[in-house]
Amino acid sequence: MLMAGLNLRRMFRDRTNLFFVIVAPFLLILVLGQLYGGGQQLRLGVVSGPGAAAERLAGMLGSGGRVVVERLPDEAALRTAVERGRLHAGVVIPGSGPVRHLVRANDHRSHETGAWVRSIVRQEAARGQSGLEVRVTTSGTTPFPEGLSAYAISAPSLLLMFTFLTSLTAALGLVETRARGVTARLSAGPTPLRTIVAGEAAGRIAIALFQSLLIMVGSMALFGVSWGDPVGSLAVVTAFSLVGGGAAMLLGASFRTPGPPISLALVLGLGLSAMGGATIPLESFSGTMRTLAYLTPHAWGYDAFARLIRHDASLMGVLPQLGVLLAAAAVLFALGVWRLRRALSG
Known part of the structure; x- marks a missing residue:
């Protein structure tokens, strides 16, 4: 000693x-x-379908200062942008059916958007907008749990x-x-x-x-x-x-x-x-x-x-x-x- x-x-x-x-x-x-994402803005791509509910949800996703929303023309362009890392994650809002949240399994910031997307969807559902739910799509298993x-x-x-x-x-x-x-x-x-x-x-x-x-x-x-x-x-x-x-x-x-x-x-x-x-x-x-x-x-x-x-x-x-x-x-x-x-x- x-x-x-x-x-x-x-x-x-x-x-x-x-x-x-x-x-x-x-x-x-x-x-x-x-x-790795502490305090940085998250870039979220959004593909919005027709209808007032879809348009309102798309607008609400960009209402916080933490997330910057970028509109894309279709799901193929959104998926490419997420896969290449230009966007941290993506959301597809159809005119009807579940909202799909696309993430990269090996990107910690990609998964940070999940909590934000789900919280906004719950708020909109509480306002009486029916049929809104989130389906998260990843490739493989995520090494970075949500909220980490x-x-x-x-x-x-x-x-x-x-x-x-x-x-x-x-x-x-x-x-x-x-x-x-x-x-x-x-x-x-x-x-x-x-x-x-x-x-x-x-x-x-x-x-x-x-x-x-x-x-x-x-x-x-x-x-x-x-x-x-x-x-x-x-x-x-x-x-x-x-x-x-x-x-x-x-x-x-x-x-x-x-x-x-x-x-x-x-x-x-x-x-x-x-x-x-x-x-x-x-x-x-x-x-x-x-x-x-x-x-x-x-x-x-x-x-x-x-x-x-x-x-x-x-x-x-x-x-x-x-x-x-x-x-x-x-x-x-x-x-x-x-x-x-x-x-x-x-």
């Missing part, structure tokens, strides 16, 4: 870490939350990215202690080698846990993000922190000078995050890219959080993802401990 606290204090001696560890994650959650906060999409992804990136960049501390001969002096003294190795491992885990818990608690307080089942979410955070700590242990034990590990930390931290769906939602990946994404721990963490936050899964529902993350952590720590013991005894 002493060495874990020492590693945390060492990380914050560099004032720039205060920004990148504490401030930057929340700025990006805010920016990406806005990008845009920040609940960005926060888990950025937790994964920053936890891994901060862990890798903090591996520089292990390189510096070895370069200055601190660990060599400790190992030459009465302190057992296993105690030194365990302390360094605890320090790597402490940094990863600090970063991930900071983002989790901060996003709840600042953006109202719900992380789902608390036991499941804490288990995922712990497992992914172990992965980050193990990767940092291996990286820090493999080099004697700070240049290479810093470069590798940035390349691996950002590259694996992008590949694993921590910068662009995994649902937007093609089939091949999505398969490759699961070669990274980020994709397994992303999948676990998606189940917990979007689909109300419990700890039992994310056991496969936890198993993969813990296995990856075990391999990384085994290699890191082996490499550090070899470096200290050599």
Whole structure:
């Protein structure tokens, strides 16, 4: 525990870490939350049939400041505009029969219009306009449930990215202690080698846990993000922190000078995050890219959080993802401990 606290204090001696560890994650959650739809206007295409009821409903759909309505000539043009992303969603209002709401299954903002459309239809039905009902049409299953906060999409992804990136960049501390001969002096003294190795491992885990818990608690307080089942979410955070700590242990034990590990930390931290769906939602990946994404721990963490936050899964529902993350952590720590013991005894 002493060495874990020492590693945390060492990380914050560099004032720039205060920004990148504490401030930057929340700025990006805010920016990406806005990008995913928080506060942005929704573009809704409308094809209106004949009749006063249909025309009134079309006008009411554009009555709020959140939704901008664009009229289209027919359903084919509407479907094309929605599929290509020019419109977030579409509504077909026939002269008689149900109202059809067209959405894209992989677009969070597309599904935000559903609540608005249904609320307007209910209002019009209450006014005595008979025969109005909504039929929602999607292609496949929706990964973004209705009402999901845009920040609940960005926060888990950025937790994964920053936890891994901060862990890798903090591996520089292990390189510096070895370069200055601190660990060599400790190992030459009465302190057992296993105690030194365990302390360094605890320090790597402490940094990863600090970063991930900071983002989790901060996003709840600042953006109202719900992380789902608390036991499941804490288990995922712990497992992914172990992965980050193990990767940092291996990286820090493999080099004697700070240049290479810093470069590798940035390349691996950002590259694996992008590949694993921590910068662009995994649902937007093609089939091949999505398969490759699961070669990274980020994709397994992303999948676990998606189940917990979007689909109300419990700890039992994310056991496969936890198993993969813990296995990856075990391999990384085994290699890191082996490499550090070899470096200290050599």
